[in-house]
Amino acid sequence: MLRNLILGLSLISVVACGAKPRVDLAEENLQLRPTTQHEVIAKEVANLLENFSYKRVPMNDSISNIVFNNLLEGLDQGKNYLLKSDVEDFQQFKNNFSQDFKAGDLSGAFYIFNKYSDRYLQCLNYALEQVDAKHDFTTEETYTSFREKLDWFTSDAELKDQWRKRVKYDLLNLKLTGADSAKMDLEKHKETLRNRYKNLISQATKTNANDAFQVIMTSFTDAVDPHTTYYNPSFAQAFNESMSNTLEGIGAQLQMENEMVTIKQIIAGGPAFKDKTLQINDRIVAVAQGNGEFVDIIGWRLDAAVAKIKGKKGTVVRLKILPAGAELSTAPKIVTLTREKIVLEEESAKREIKVIKGEDGKNYKVGIINLPKFYIDFDAVRRGDQNYKSTTRDVRLLLDSLKKDGVDAVLMDLRNNGGGSLQEAIELTGLFIDKGPVVQVRDTRNRVQVDSDQDSGVAWDGPFGVMINRFSASASEIFAGAIQDYGRGVVLGSTSYGKGTVQNAVDMSRFISATNKLLIKASGEKDTDTPNGAPEFGQINITMGKFYRVTGSSTQHKGVIPDLSFPTQYSAEKFGESSEPSALPWDQIKPSTFVKVSDLKGITSELNKIHEARMTKSPAYTFLLEDIEEFNKVDSIPSVSLNEVKLKAEREKNRIKNRDRVNKQLSFLGLPAWKEGQPQPKLEYDFVLEESANVLTDYIRLHKK
Structure with a gap:
């Protein structure tokens, strides 16, 4: 059942990247070529995406264009290796990628990968030569490392000039960075840089066909859906x-x-x-x-x-x-x-109590439960262990202990909680509502399943708040959305990630026919890179369903919008589901039948007024706004000076600015100043948490009225 699937924001430690008649790779004298196994897998993945995934994307010119752009971006996002002439040459494949994959033809994609690999090695070898060239650190010139918004280089001379500046910057950076390198002479820095480039060249020469295939397939699946991955x-x-x-x-x-x-x-x-x-x-x-x-x-x-x-x-x-x-x-x-x-399994929910002085001068106890993920020990459940570990069981115990300690309100901290078990999201919601639907799931056949809390009674019926941020996803959004829809508590923070889809992890061997398995075996192309115990043909995590709140609104793309919002540096344009071009859209289905606990619109309006008035007098709020402003200051096309005096002065200015800012925060917290020569102190103060607890004390007073 979908209810038992593991959900979550999938942030995987892999390279994030991403026809005409078949190209004869042998004639091009290129190193890497697809194996028969690669071709069979590409064909089956295309079939799955077109006919069985939630999105069911046809393999046509439109999707081919996206795959093409993904591959270019994945290989050379900063535009530091390829020439404009290379990209123009690649246009021959642009409209046919997905159709070629469907036919098991990867020659065009490998042609692009090999051309990029050639350019990459050419650039690094040129950089190695430039290490011993004469560099004048008194001239006025700048280096731009990330050229995504600029055009491709039009000539080899332009490309070489970029890499001359790259080497010059790397040398200058070694001269100026850290006390450990400041004592070294220029020759020592050159030796460090030679070793760096030699290492990069060595690693590049070890790139194999499986590496290329992974990059190519990622560009393919990302074109369909950001959470579908081979x-x-x-x-x-x-x-x-x-x-x-x-x-x-x-x-x-x-x-x-x-x-x-x-x-x-x-x-x-x-x-x-x-x-x-x-x-x-x-x-x-x-x-x-x-x-x-x-x-x-x-x-x-x-x-x-x-x-x-x-x-x-x-x-x-x-x-x-x-x-x-x-x-x-x-x-x-x-x-x-x-x-x-x-x-x-031990990323367990934890509790603490904060004593907050309210606007009325009284002290209030706010119980805070930090929940890093929605977990459950499925193995123990399958074994029939009655004492299996789960989010809901742990939180129920924490609520019991908080009640014994006489808390006035409870605050659930779901910031950076990327999701987990859907079952636990439903059962945890049941600790705060008395029966009723929690989430709706629509599958690939448009069938809607309503998942409900079936247990009578609640574990906590007092004032309640839920904290979320841009990295709260999936199961976190289901829980926060249900609490908000029922009017059971106040949601605070910033708009959540917006991942409203569910994926199945499927071993690709299920889709490879016996005939194709024999074909792969007969090819004699043994894959020596497959680790013991790994799926022989890899696996695909494929989107098979979509979530909806009890109101019928999707959590996809838009996420959960808090009742009381805090400013954040993580904008929707750059972070979250809405920043993904291939993300499924927001939509709506029929609402479930549910009974609201209360209507909090009036209270949340008053809470916002009190909060805003408090922020005008808060130094910590000013620090937060300054952090956000600084984070968003980076130029759209950032460049750095290659003049040693200027760069050193700029770094010293930033160093002093950072020290002054840290000392202002230390002063606000009543802590001693950060002195020269001492390591930078850690600032443990969590302003958003503190102010959320303040808001709950306001909620207690308004709730009583």
Whole structure:
């Protein structure tokens, strides 16, 4: 049943990227070519997407154009490798990609991949030559690393000039970044850079047909739906391991963006989560083991970078971090973490109590439950274990303990909760409502199933609030939406992610016919990269359903809009489902029959007025607005000065600005100032949580009236 599916925001540690008659790859003297297995799989995936997925997208010119653009963006998003003439040459495949895949023809896609690979190696070899060239750090010129909004290079000379500037910037950056490199001379920096480029070249030469096939298939599935993904055997095994019980490392899911390893999810309970320094979209530019030297990982293959970052429990890793939204001229900060064994089943709900002084001068106890995911031990359930672990069971116990402690209100914190078990989202809602529908699910045949809470009674009937943000997704949105629709509590924060779809993970061997399996075997193209235990033909995570609130409104695309909103730097245009071009649209079906607990429109209107008045006097609110403004300041086409004096002055200005800002916040919290020579102190103050608790005290007073 759909009810028992695992749902969630799928942020996977893979490269995020993405005809005419068959091209003779042999004539082009290109290195990589598709195997018979690749061709069979491409054909079957096209059939699944066209005939069995929720979207059922026809393989036509329109979808082919999107696949083409995805592939180009996935390979060279920053436009640093390909020439305009290359892209014009590729146009011959633009309108036929999906039709070719349907026919099992991958020659056009591999032609593009191989051309890109050639350009990539040419650029890196030229960069290696430029390391020993003379660079004048007194001239007035700038370097633009991310050229997505600019045109492709029109000549080889333009491309080479870009890479001359790249090498010059890398050398200058090594001179100016961190105390450990400031003591080194230019020759030492050159040696560091030579090793970096040699390593990138070495990694590039190890790229194989399976790597190319994964990039190509991702560009294909992303064109249909952002949550439908094909994984080749090794990627499938990595995905399934990430969904299993334990991980060892820092507790973050990583993705490659513009040649930088980027944090895309922080796993609750892990070292990164506990440290609270790392943020989503921070970029890891270098890694050091313990007290060892930093190794630059810019441009590395993701799997190679991850191998440096992961490690055994108890070992220390240091990371150089370029914060999310920060310009290239910003000096990286250093974060030290001790790796742990992360037991995902133990990402349990936790509680705390805050005593808040209300506007009426009285003290109120607000119980806060932090829920990082919607979890359930399915194995224990299948074994018939009566004491299986689940979100609802844990939260019920926490509510009981909060009631014993005499709390006046409860606040459920679902920020950054990417989802989990649909069953748990339904049952958790039942702790706050007395029976009734919670969510509706429409399948590929347009059949609608209404999933309801069947248990009488509630575990908490007092004032209640739910906190969400842009990274609250799927099951979180189902819960928050139901609480809002029933009028059972106030939803606070920022608009949620907008993932209103459900995926099935399916082993591709189910769709490969016996004839095609024999054909693959007869080809003699043995796949030596398939890990033991991995799905032989990979797997596809395919969208098979869509969620709707009890009002009939979809959670897809629009997400859940809070009753009381906080400003956020994560805009809908750049983050969340609405930023995905291939996302399914918002729509509506018939509402379920349900009885509202109360109508909170009047109260929420009053809450907003009180909140806004309080914010005009809040230094913390000012800090939040400044953070958002700074985050969104980055130019649409960011560039950095290659004049040493100017870049050094700019970095010093940013350093002083950051110190002053941190000290203002420390002063507000009554803490000692951050002095020169000391490591940057951690600011644990959670303004959104504190103000949400304040809002609940307002809610208590208004509710009594």
